[in-house]
Amino acid sequence: MVIRTFKLILLLLLGVPVVASAQGKLNVVTTTEDLGAIAREVGGDKVAVTALAKGYQDPHFVDPKPSFILAVSRADVLIVVGRELELGWLPPLLSSSRNSKIQPGAKGYLDASANVRILEIPTGQITRAMGDVHPSGNPHYWLEPGNGRRIAQAIRDKLTENAPANAAYFAQRYADFDMRLATAEKRWDATMAPYKGTKVVTYHRSWPNFMERFGLDVMGYVEPKPGIPPSPSHTLELIQDMKRQGVKLVVVEPYFDLKTPQSIANQVDGKVLVLAPSVGGTKEATDYIQLFEYDVNLLAGALKQVTGK
Amino acid sequence: MRATRFAYAALMGAVLAMAPRPALAQTSAQAQTIQEQIDQLRKEFGDRLAALEAQLARIQGGAPAPQPAVPGGLPTAEVPAGAAGAGGPSGPLPVYGPSVTNAKVFNPDMAVIGDFLGAAGRNEVNPNPALEMHESEASFQAVVDPYGRADFFVSFGEEGVELEEGFLTLTELPGKLLTRVGRMRAAFGKVNGLHNHVLPWTDRPLVINNLVGGEEGIDDAGISVARLLPAGPLFLEATGQVFRGDSGELFKSSKRGDLSYVGHLRAYHDISESTNVDLGASYSYGHNPAGIVGDLDIGRFTTKLFGADVTLRWRPLTRAIYHQFVGRSEIIWSDRGQFGGRQPSMGYYASGDYQFARRWFAGGRYDRSERADDAALLDKGASAVLTYWPSEFSQVRGQYRHIDYADGPAANELLFQFQFSIGAHGAHPF
Numbered sequence: 001m002v003i004r005t006f007k008l009i010l011l012l013l014l015g016v017p018v019v020a021s022a023q024g025k026l027n028v029v030t031t032t033e034d035l036g037a038i039a040r041e042v043g044g045d046k047v048a049v050t051a052l053a054k055g056y057q058d059p060h061f062v063d064p065k066p067s068f069i070l071a072v073s074r075a076d077v078l079i080v081v082g083r084e085l086e087l088g089w090l091p092p093l094l095s096s097s098r099n100s101k102i103q104p105g106a107k108g109y110l111d112a113s114a115n116v117r118i119l120e121i122p123t124g125q126i127t128r129a130m131g132d133v134h135p136s137g138n139p140h141y142w143l144e145p146g147n148g149r150r151i152a153q154a155i156r157d158k159l160t161e162n163a164p165a166n167a168a169y170f171a172q173r174y175a176d177f178d179m180r181l182a183t184a185e186k187r188w189d190a191t192m193a194p195y196k197g198t199k200v201v202t203y204h205r206s207w208p209n210f211m212e213r214f215g216l217d218v219m220g221y222v223e224p225k226p227g228i229p230p231s232p233s234h235t236l237e238l239i240q241d242m243k244r245q246g247v248k249l250v251v252v253e254p255y256f257d258l259k260t261p262q263s264i265a266n267q268v269d270g271k272v273l274v275l276a277p278s279v280g281g282t283k284e285a286t287d288y289i290q291l292f293e294y295d296v297n298l299l300a301g302a303l304k305q306v307t308g309k
Numbered sequence: 310m311r312a313t314r315f316a317y318a319a320l321m322g323a324v325l326a327m328a329p330r331p332a333l334a335q336t337s338a339q340a341q342t343i344q345e346q347i348d349q350l351r352k353e354f355g356d357r358l359a360a361l362e363a364q365l366a367r368i369q370g371g372a373p374a375p376q377p378a379v380p381g382g383l384p385t386a387e388v389p390a391g392a393a394g395a396g397g398p399s400g401p402l403p404v405y406g407p408s409v410t411n412a413k414v415f416n417p418d419m420a421v422i423g424d425f426l427g428a429a430g431r432n433e434v435n436p437n438p439a440l441e442m443h444e445s446e447a448s449f450q451a452v453v454d455p456y457g458r459a460d461f462f463v464s465f466g467e468e469g470v471e472l473e474e475g476f477l478t479l480t481e482l483p484g485k486l487l488t489r490v491g492r493m494r495a496a497f498g499k500v501n502g503l504h505n506h507v508l509p510w511t512d513r514p515l516v517i518n519n520l521v522g523g524e525e526g527i528d529d530a531g532i533s534v535a536r537l538l539p540a541g542p543l544f545l546e547a548t549g550q551v552f553r554g555d556s557g558e559l560f561k562s563s564k565r566g567d568l569s570y571v572g573h574l575r576a577y578h579d580i581s582e583s584t585n586v587d588l589g590a591s592y593s594y595g596h597n598p599a600g601i602v603g604d605l606d607i608g609r610f611t612t613k614l615f616g617a618d619v620t621l622r623w624r625p626l627t628r629a630i631y632h633q634f635v636g637r638s639e640i641i642w643s644d645r646g647q648f649g650g651r652q653p654s655m656g657y658y659a660s661g662d663y664q665f666a667r668r669w670f671a672g673g674r675y676d677r678s679e680r681a682d683d684a685a686l687l688d689k690g691a692s693a694v695l696t697y698w699p700s701e702f703s704q705v706r707g708q709y710r711h712i713d714y715a716d717g718p719a720a721n722e723l724l725f726q727f728q729f730s731i732g733a734h735g736a737h738p739f
Contacts, residue, residue, distance in 0.1 A: 066544035
């Protein structure tokens with residue numbers, strides 16, 4: 001009786017049809033909204049893009065929700081940030097996805113970090129005493145337009161590999177994105193030019209690519225070590241250093257508490273600035289170019305206030 | 310090294326190629342700027358190359374890079390003094406092994422999680438030791454080949470070692486079936502599938518101890534097949550599992566045909582981006598040891614288990630690292646065959662855990678469960694839990710637990726726990 005019931009359940013399991021993927025479009029799943037935005041730029045109406053993590057949440061701490069398994073199970077292409085950013089939540093989604101197309105190494109898998117410029121690659125021995133360090137380098141590399149361009153190139157090639165009939169379409173979309181990005185870069189460079197060399201403090205190590213690209217110098221962090229919450233002793237040291245060096249600006253991601261950054265800013269007579277680290281991090285950052293548009297303008301406005309330039 | 314040089318050369322080439330090309334009409338100032346950028350890149354390239362060469366030299370003990378003496382460019386070692394001659398090898402010998410062949414990149418992700426428990430207060434029915442290194446769980450996880458991955462979890466107690474789980478997951482089967490083969494914790498309810506280190510308490514609820522085999526639970530060698538069922542935005546997963554039929558004191562197989570079975574249906578839905586609900590229904594069947602006398606199973610008794618579980622989670626995305634709430638409840642019915650007839654019994658727990666700061670969690674749990682072999686014995690308990698996370702990789706927990714045992718004096722205990730992990734970063738529990 002029990003065995004018969006069990007066999008019946010198995011037959012039911014095997015007999016139910018699998019959900020078909022969207023007709024005519026590549027189902028693209030990205031781990032973050034930044035990659036999703038670039039995939040939309042390149043893929044246009046030939047792709048249906050689903051981004052898993054929201055731009056206003058900490059991408060290190062994302063719940064591997066079963067609804068994400070559904071999305072990944074239907075994906076034709078999966079694009080990941082890599083560099084251990086999704087280590088805490090992507091592996092269970094992959095192993096439960098039942099989707100061989102998007103497993104690492106498969107035709108539908110793209111690690112967007114493969115050909116970009118990565119900063120802060122540790123040298124020598126690393127241990128967790130250094131905090132939550134990423135052995136393969138800082139994973140927040142998308143915050144640099146040059147890397148955005150390289151990500152778009154990689155996505156163009158991956159989409160072409162999976163839908164060769166649309167190769168010319170993807171190439172044209174990429175060229176258009178490249179041109180618009182180049183035009184915008186000139187505008188951002190001009191906006192940020194007066195502030196080259198200005199020192200700032202950031203909460204987490206999310207901004208090395210961004211700050212380097214626009215010539216700002218990150219002199220310290222609110223976190224004593226990556227992923228470790230602020231401590232009183234470190235905060236006091238940071239305040240002293242900021243006073244000594246005349247640093248007035250504390251840049252914070254939208255998912256961190258503002259209490260400590262605000263008290264630091266009060267001590268140095270400075271300012272706290274919440275920038276969007278990702279597309280969707282604020283409602284104005286609707287796509288990849290708008291992300292920089294928002295951050296650059298906000299940052300320049302704040303720097304103007306604190307530097308008087 | 311050659312690859313590194315090539316990479317830098319390619320990078321530099323790419324950057325140079327992307328650099329704005331001066332038009333004929335450009336001013337000399339612009340050309341000067343570009344020249345400065347090129348010089349800067351050249352300098353960075355040179356500096357980084359020099360740093361890499363210096364690092365290589367340090368690794369090799371300050372010696373210059375050796376010339377390959379054997380095909381493939383492998384490092385070499387000399388035949389030890391006194392060992393040369395006698396027809397053996399001579400001259401430089403190739404050195405093999407992971408450190409020189411990069412074979413270690415295929416090593417599995419490894420981690421060890423330590424679970425130290427302490428107990429104070431009074432418990433005369435089911436006392437824990439005052440101090441114990443309760444468990445050291447070693448995990449080894451890797452992709453096997455293009456068709457599957459393997460996960461091993463070996464549990465080292467203070468006195469023994471056991472394979473908690475060790476299974477192959479096949480990812481290439483047709484029909485979107487998720488198939489696992491090996492020893493695994495069964496998909497019965499919620500808590501049975503959880504390892505100790507992801508529990509929100511130092512112990513397991515009374516209903517799990519009384520009706521589902523305690524800490525070990527349904528953990529057996531078998532085959533599991535799970536399938537996603539089409540239900541629109543609803544995540545609906547059906548799982549069927551067949552096991553050998555040996556799970557501690559819960560199921561006992563006396564013959565090859567005494568298999569045990571587990572069926573589980575899970576429905577999950579995102580109510581909003583911050584809130585979700587997870588529902589489950591479970592069934593299990595197997596032979597129990599109640600009829601075993603000596604080595605013979607003269608009773609041939611069976612146990613059926615039915616379970617229902619609900620989990621409600623709230624985690625605001627913009628403050629996900631500071632606040633979350635998880636409410637859980639499981640109700641389990643047992644129908645156990647034994648001398649004297651079948652014994653129905655039931656039990657449940659309900660718990661809530663709230664993260665009120667980045668490193669702090671507080672929670673409570675209420676337990677109520679009859680005993681599987683005598684439903685007249687009803688145990689009741691309540692716990693309050695406080696957890697502190699120094700980092701993602703360690704936690705300290707205290708739990709006050711009160712239990713009214715049906716067959717003994719009430720227990721009032723303070724349980725405490727230190728957990729710490731080393732090695733590969735595991736997945737966040739969900």
